[in-house]
Each structure stands twice: as structure tokens, then as C-alpha cells.
Amino acid sequence: MTLNYDDVVTRYDPVIGLETHVELGTASKMFCGCSTEFGAPANTHTCPVCLGLPGALPVANASAIEYTIRIGLALNCSIASWCRFARKNYFYPDMPKNFQTSQYDEPLCVEGYLDVDVQGNTYRVGIERVHLEEDTGKNTHVGGATGRIHGAEYSLVDYNRAGIPLVEIVTKPVEGTGELAPEVAKAYVTELRDILRTLGVSDVRMEQGSLRCDVNTSLSLAGSGVWGTRTETKNVNSLRSVERAVRSEMLRQAEILDAGGRIKQETRHFQETTGTTRSGRSKEEATDYRYFPEPDLVPLAPAPEWVAEIRGSLPELPAARRTRLQAELGLSTEDLQQMVNAGVVEAVASTVEAGAAAGEARNWWMGYLAQLANARDIEAPALPITPVQVARLIALVSDGTLSTALARQAVDGVLETGADVDEVIATRGLAMVSDTSALTDAADAAIAANPDVAEKVRGGKVAAVGALVGAVMKATRGQADAAAVRTILLERLSVSE
Amino acid sequence: MSQTNLHELSAAATATAVAAGQVSAVEVAQAHLDRISQTDDQVRAFLHIDADGALAAAKAVDDRKAAGDRLGPLAGVPLAMKDVVVTRGLPTTAGSKILQGWRPPYDATVTRKIREAGMVMLGKTNMDEFAMGSSTENSAYHPTHNPWDLSRVPGGSSGGSSAAVAAFQAPLSIGTDTGGSIRQPAAVTGLVGHKPTYGSVSRRGLIAFSSSLDQAGPFGRTVQDTALLFDAIHGHDPQDSTSIPNTRFEATAAAVEGARAELAGLRVGVVRELTGASGGYQAGVLDSFFKAVEILRGLGAEIVEVGCPSFDYALAAYYLIAPSECSSNLARFDSVRYGLRVGDDGERSLEEVMSLTREQGFGAEVKRRIMIGTYALSSGYYDAYYGQAQKVRTLIARDFDNAFAQADVLISPTSPFVAFGIGERVADPMAMYVNDLCTLPASLAGTPAISVPCGLSDELGPRLPVGLQIMAPALADERCFRVGAAFEAAYNAANGTVLSNIPALGA
Numbered sequence A: 001m002t003l004n005y006d007d008v009v010t011r012y013d014p015v016i017g018l019e020t021h022v023e024l025g026t027a028s029k030m031f032c033g034c035s036t037e038f039g040a041p042a043n044t045h046t047c048p049v050c051l052g053l054p055g056a057l058p059v060a061n062a063s064a065i066e067y068t069i070r071i072g073l074a075l076n077c078s079i080a081s082w083c084r085f086a087r088k089n090y091f092y093p094d095m096p097k098n099f100q101t102s103q104y105d106e107p108l109c110v111e112g113y114l115d116v117d118v119q120g121n122t123y124r125v126g127i128e129r130v131h132l133e134e135d136t137g138k139n140t141h142v143g144g145a146t147g148r149i150h151g152a153e154y155s156l157v158d159y160n161r162a163g164i165p166l167v168e169i170v171t172k173p174v175e176g177t178g179e180l181a182p183e184v185a186k187a188y189v190t191e192l193r194d195i196l197r198t199l200g201v202s203d204v205r206m207e208q209g210s211l212r213c214d215v216n217t218s219l220s221l222a223g224s225g226v227w228g229t230r231t232e233t234k235n236v237n238s239l240r241s242v243e244r245a246v247r248s249e250m251l252r253q254a255e256i257l258d259a260g261g262r263i264k265q266e267t268r269h270f271q272e273t274t275g276t277t278r279s280g281r282s283k284e285e286a287t288d289y290r291y292f293p294e295p296d297l298v299p300l301a302p303a304p305e306w307v308a309e310i311r312g313s314l315p316e317l318p319a320a321r322r323t324r325l326q327a328e329l330g331l332s333t334e335d336l337q338q339m340v341n342a343g344v345v346e347a348v349a350s351t352v353e354a355g356a357a358a359g360e361a362r363n364w365w366m367g368y369l370a371q372l373a374n375a376r377d378i379e380a381p382a383l384p385i386t387p388v389q390v391a392r393l394i395a396l397v398s399d400g401t402l403s404t405a406l407a408r409q410a411v412d413g414v415l416e417t418g419a420d421v422d423e424v425i426a427t428r429g430l431a432m433v434s435d436t437s438a439l440t441d442a443a444d445a446a447i448a449a450n451p452d453v454a455e456k457v458r459g460g461k462v463a464a465v466g467a468l469v470g471a472v473m474k475a476t477r478g479q480a481d482a483a484a485v486r487t488i489l490l491e492r493l494s495v496s497e
Numbered sequence B: 001m002s003q004t005n006l007h008e009l010s011a012a013a014t015a016t017a018v019a020a021g022q023v024s025a026v027e028v029a030q031a032h033l034d035r036i037s038q039t040d041d042q043v044r045a046f047l048h049i050d051a052d053g054a055l056a057a058a059k060a061v062d063d064r065k066a067a068g069d070r071l072g073p074l075a076g077v078p079l080a081m082k083d084v085v086v087t088r089g090l091p092t093t094a095g096s097k098i099l100q101g102w103r104p105p106y107d108a109t110v111t112r113k114i115r116e117a118g119m120v121m122l123g124k125t126n127m128d129e130f131a132m133g134s135s136t137e138n139s140a141y142h143p144t145h146n147p148w149d150l151s152r153v154p155g156g157s158s159g160g161s162s163a164a165v166a167a168f169q170a171p172l173s174i175g176t177d178t179g180g181s182i183r184q185p186a187a188v189t190g191l192v193g194h195k196p197t198y199g200s201v202s203r204r205g206l207i208a209f210s211s212s213l214d215q216a217g218p219f220g221r222t223v224q225d226t227a228l229l230f231d232a233i234h235g236h237d238p239q240d241s242t243s244i245p246n247t248r249f250e251a252t253a254a255a256v257e258g259a260r261a262e263l264a265g266l267r268v269g270v271v272r273e274l275t276g277a278s279g280g281y282q283a284g285v286l287d288s289f290f291k292a293v294e295i296l297r298g299l300g301a302e303i304v305e306v307g308c309p310s311f312d313y314a315l316a317a318y319y320l321i322a323p324s325e326c327s328s329n330l331a332r333f334d335s336v337r338y339g340l341r342v343g344d345d346g347e348r349s350l351e352e353v354m355s356l357t358r359e360q361g362f363g364a365e366v367k368r369r370i371m372i373g374t375y376a377l378s379s380g381y382y383d384a385y386y387g388q389a390q391k392v393r394t395l396i397a398r399d400f401d402n403a404f405a406q407a408d409v410l411i412s413p414t415s416p417f418v419a420f421g422i423g424e425r426v427a428d429p430m431a432m433y434v435n436d437l438c439t440l441p442a443s444l445a446g447t448p449a450i451s452v453p454c455g456l457s458d459e460l461g462p463r464l465p466v467g468l469q470i471m472a473p474a475l476a477d478e479r480c481f482r483v484g485a486a487f488e489a490a491y492n493a494a495n496g497t498v499l500s501n502i503p504a505l506g507a
């Protein structure tokens, strides 16, 4: 790949679109009473309905419908007053009935939008539809080189996931983002994830597959307004991958177009290791899913009063919350944007709620904690330390119990052991030495061990006392207050400032 | 009570005798099992006989009786179950090779209600594969013979259930009706058969053919027996989303009352489109039908003629909707989780194994309907076929509404034909499909209908039964039973029962 991204975006306009699948966090499955708990032994959360046994019938999960309406309302959608489920027919062994109960031309929520901020600009991403369907089972193809069904020695199917309620959120094509297309895509998924988490409808864990994202990308010649052929990239399993997938697909398509080639309409798979996409199934021979209204279910007709009730019970959404926090914490727009990019807004807010000053909370989450998180390639809030613990550390620093350096050691201890802050301080002996007689003994020892330095200080070169302070700090393993140590040393040397 | 004629008792009489301690449920069950072993070589109504299960269920009833429990109105009464209804631990094949050997891990709601009523399930009855057919010749296992003439079909798809009751192997049976599969077999075997209002009997555990049409219902030798069974199986089921809330019928009371009453003030509509004006109906059938009209008139009913022009399109609409739904419903039979698996030799791919399994596991009629349905649902054809058929369905429902504004019940022959010979129509699907001409409209509209014996036709040689179909508005199932019982009483008073003419089965 020799193309330069900056050059590509001067010649081509990207159009992106995102299809996001969210596994809802309801206690039971979409059409039966089986548990949705993750990680149970294979095929233990199954029954005649989610195994598609002959004669079994679905009953729609009311909580899943409510969750979907919550999502629709949070995304500014209209909620259908009447809609139906449909059968999407295709054969695959992870589909117990060989059809997926989904929604087709009558989705539950339509015509919404989500605003996302990128580099000071707001982009309005149109939401085409939010619909409800059931998840499939999970195949494991054993043997063979590719891990795919073809060439596998045998395949195992786990139907625990089959029938878990799944919401699909489809954007309209997003135009006009130019070079920021990858960032806009990432910002959209990030914002969506935060909304879903705030709504409490899903645990939105991309690594466990409870939030899955397909990214559509196409290029048009700059200014032409004629859309190019799009590809659909699957297997995009992290926020960073969303951005990388768009960028690499833009570059790949530009290279083909530059060479006078044409883009094949196909499904591609994002590869985490290379950051590029590889060709999957061709979509040119489109599968005919033979959709028709699901005759085993009655139409969904959410009462307007119920929808109003749900609307009234929506929590404060992330955007409003950010605006409020910005004012409350006295943050500049730039500060806020940085915190959003680092994914620490909620962590900072929670830390402030736990009693910390806003500036301190920001410094910790954007500073030392962000460094540690970067080293682990995660966002700071994913570190195993809570805002309450961070607030406790800030309090201990401000009352002089800990120095900043000690507080960092305490963070390390919390991350390493999983123990609470005070426990780490106690077991590691991290408290400041405030016992004056102990510090005086240490000062005398330092003076005795460095007679020439002591002589210089006595002779009026007060600045030289720094070396003695260092010796005392070393002797007390950093647990002393350096200013207090300095005062004691000058006192013992009978020198005044 | 003599044990030799226990199998000839009505369900009502059997339940009364058991409850009164005149006979034990085990004796009743044994008498029917004996009857089955004496006659089923000829009739072949059953795919699976569960003698142990039947005797155990009967013994449980006797134990409850001994313990002083009050028994329900059908306790100790034997029953034959159509093999499309799942029964926990008992083979359930839907008449198909693709489910050979499958034992369901759960009971259908109908099965559960049968067990809770203390009924004694004798076994599973033969049927057209996946309920697709009108003769039971599409069973993957064997045809069933009509006890009236063993060379003839017992109707279908519930032909095993009709033959078993007509052969006195069981006083009652469960069938399912998608386009006429209870009413037509009842008509051609001289029985009463009821297709309930769609949504009044739970479909949970019915192996689906066409979800928007399938409905389980009862067969009996009298209207009252049939009503007793309907009362036992109907009712709202939260596990079937299409089940109608708060349904509670008193069909038995309606039948008992109907048998004593006249029909003065009742408006009976003769459906012009279903009385053979354009030909194609057997003369013997029409003859019995018009005599039935006179019996109704004699009971004081006002006879009116009603027009339902959309009914002419019922057959075409049905043969798009039912195959479309079946093409999707039957997709699950793929060898992966249960049932037949063909060609899994470690070399063939999944697709090849699926294809081979379906190729060998499904019969010709099932494949034909899957193909028709797959085509009708294809993108680009959906509107012209499935979409259009749904519109016809709406028109048919509207015709019913108009007709029921003029009449309290509608009547027609149940089928244009009496029982035909085994093998006679198998080569021509259309000749088979027209058997359901009269029963399809009520199926498409989801409205209730009952078939009651209304005469005999000797047009084809042997005397064969003819059925009268009585249709009522949605949720007016009790009206079917009331009018059916009144007609039955009047007919029997004048002619004796139709079933009394059935030839004895040879030993």
C-alpha cells in the first residue's frame, strides 16, 4: 500500500454507513424463557423453542420490546404504532429453524439521528431503522486451515446464544465527513455504545460480541456526488478497529479506482493483526431471504401511553450529561473533547461525585491512569480501579497522608492486587512518615553521612541542602514530606533561610 | 356391563360408566386395544400403539376413582392422537420419514390437556405427511383404509384419526385441520369433526404445516362426544401467541341443549358457490345435502341463499399461502439436530448431507409444496403470489361478514365427493386438491365449522357417508355444536344413525 491518505481524501469523498448489532441484556431470550447468561456450558440454555424443535412456538419478550423502544427514543426515532416480525429464510446450522425471526419492512423504530462531535464539528448521523430480532447460535469449525466451515474436519454448534434478543441499528449513508470519515465512524459507535450503556439495555462488550459492528464504505470521485460501489466490512470488534477498518478500506478502494478498476460489492472481514480487510462472501449474487410476516406471532402495537411512559423514564443521555458536566466541572470545550476522546468523562464525573475536586479527578484520569491504560491498550475506565478508589487517593493526597508519588504507588498496588486503597497503603506501608522524631533521626544520619555537604550548607550555600533532602527521602522510601524534611535539616544545621 | 361391546360405547357413556364404577378404565382401555389388534391389520389407522402407556393412564384413573377423587367428564375415555401432535417420549413423525425415530422431549398443550383430563391415549394415528393431503395416501409409512370400504381412503390429512373412530378403535380422536383435514375425513367416514375458531385451541406442539391456518380439533361419533373433547382441549395458552385470550366455550352444554331443541328463528344460509352450481359435485352428495336442508327447514329454520363470490378464489389462495408457510416451517428438518440424517460419511459437505436428507426424507407432495412456496415467496414474485393471496383472504373474510349478516350459520356439503378409491387420485394433484373446495373458506377466514353426517350415497356402488358442513362466525363454535346436534337428532330420528350402516369389519 503506497497511497497517501491525505492525498486520497483530496480526490475521493468517502460515504460510510454502519450496521450495529446489540445483544440486549434481558434476563431471558427473545422468544422463550431460557437464560441469556454468557459463558454457560454449551447447549445448557436451550429449550424446544430456541432449538427449533417441531411444534415449538415463539412468544415475544416484552422487556426486549421495551428496550428496543428505549433505544429508538434515545436515537430520536419514531416508534411504529403497529409493526410485525418477519421470517428471514436461509439455511445455516447455527439457525435452529433455518429462518431468523427478525423485522423486515416494518421495523419498530425508524427515522432518527445521532449527533457526534469530532474535532470541534458536529456530524448528524441519520438513523434509518432500529429493529428487533433473535441471535443465532455459535459455530466452531474444528480442523482445517481457515476456521471456516469449508475445509473443517467437523463443526460444533452451541445454541446458548440462539434466540438472545438482538437489536440492529442501521444508519443512513453518512456523507460529507471527508478525511474525518474514520473518526466519525468511531465517534458514532462510541457515542452509541455510551448511550446503550446509559440506557441499561446491554453490557455493550465488543470483545464478547454483545456489540458488533459492520461498516459499509464506498468512495465517490470528489465533487461528483455519484456514489461508488460499497463494501461491507464485518468482524470489526473494537472501537479502534472501526476507525482502522474505514481507513484501510478507503485506501484499498482508492488504489483499485486509481488503477481504473471497479469495486466488487462484497462482504469483507477486518483483520485485527494487519489492520486490513480481506474478501469474504460476494454479495453480487444476493441471497433471496424470502421474507414474509411471521405467522406465529401477532403484530406488535405498542400503546402510545406506554411509549410515553418509556420516554418519561429515559435517563439523562451522555450528550446532555456532558453538557451539564462541562458546566458543573468548569471544563473548556477542548478539555471536554479530550476527555471524551480518552473515554474518561463518566469516570471523571463519578470521581467528582465521590468527593474529589474536578481538576484533580481530570488530572488523574487523563494523566497517570491514562498512561497505564495506554500501556495496556485499553481505555482508562477499563482499568481495575474504581472512581471511588481514585477519589479516596485524591483525598489522601490533599490531607497530606500521601504524596503524589505514594498515591501512584498505591494505584499500582490496587491494579496488581485488586485490594482496596487503604489495604494497599497498610500492607505496603505507604503512609507518609510524619513522626518528627523519626525524621530528625533520619536528618541527623544524613548530616553525619555527608559532612562536606553539611559544611557547605552551614557555610551559607543553602541550596546544597537538596542533596541531604534526597538522602532522607531515600532513607524513608519516599514516605516523607520533602518540605518538612528540608525544614528539619535546616533546623539541625542551625541555618535559616 | 358386558366387555364385548365396550368399544362401541360413546365417549359420554364410557365416562359415565367409569365414573359410576360400572366398568374400570383399564377394562375400557383393554377393550379398545383388543379392538385395535383385531382390526388394525385391515384399517391401518395407527402408526404407533402405546398399550403400556394407555393401560398406565387408565390405571391412574382407576386409582383416583378408588381414592374417592371426582373424575372429569372424559376420565378413562380412550383417544387416538394424530401423529402431528407432539407427545413426550412417544414417537412423533407427522407421517414423515424425516422424523422417523424422533421422540419429543415435551408435550403439546393439547396432549397435556388430554392427559390432565384423564383420557387414555391409545397411540398415534396415520396421516398425510406433514398434513399435506386429503387421503392419507401421502403418509410415508402406509395408506389407511376407510372402514366403510377398505379399498377406499378415509380422507385426509387426519385419515388415521377418522378411520380409528369409525372402526370403533377409539371413541374419540384428535385431528388437525389446515384446509379441511378434520372435516373432510369426518365426512367420508360418517363421523362428526370440528374445525375450531383459529386461536381457540393451542398450536403449541402441533408440528406446523401452515401456521396461520393450522388448528387442532376433535373427531367423534356423535356431536355431543365431539363437543366433550372440544371442551377439554380449547382455551387460551400463553405459550401460543396466536391463541385468543379469554376463550371459554360450553360446547357440550350447547350440544345437549341443541339435541332437544328446534331451530325456529334460526337463519340458515346455503352458500351458492359451494353447492355445485358450476358442476363437479357428485350427485349423491348434492342429493344428501339438499335433503339435509329440508331437515333443517323441518326444524323451523329459515333457509336463505347467500352469495360469497370470493370463495371461488379460495383454492388458489390456499395453495399459495399454505405452501409458502410450509416452505419456511419445514426448513428446520435439516438433519443437524434431530430426525433423519442421510449420507453423513465424513466426506460429504454439510450442504450435501442436508440436501440428501431432505431429498430422501420428504415425500413427493411435501417437496411439491415446498417448491411452490419457495417460488411464491421469492423476491419479485412475492406481491403477485403471497401478497395477492393474502388479499383474497381478506375478501373471503369480508364475504363471510356479509353472509353472517344475513344468516346465523352457513351450510354446504363438507366435500364434493364421497370416499374415493385408494390410488384413484394420486397421479393428479388437482383432483386431490378439489376435495377441500368447501372447507377452505372457513380455514382462510379462521372461522369455525363442523361436519355432521347427513346421509349416504350409493352412487359409486357401496353406500358411503356424506357430510354436512355447518359454518359459524369466529368464536361462535357453540353455535356449530347446537345446530349440529339439532340436525343430528332430527336425522337420526328419521333415518337412524349414518354410522349404523357401516359394514362389520371382517375378522
Ligand SMILES: [Zn+2]
Residues within 6 Å of the ligand: A029, A032, A033, A034, A045, A046, A047, A048, A049, A050, A051, A163
Ligand atoms: Zn429456549
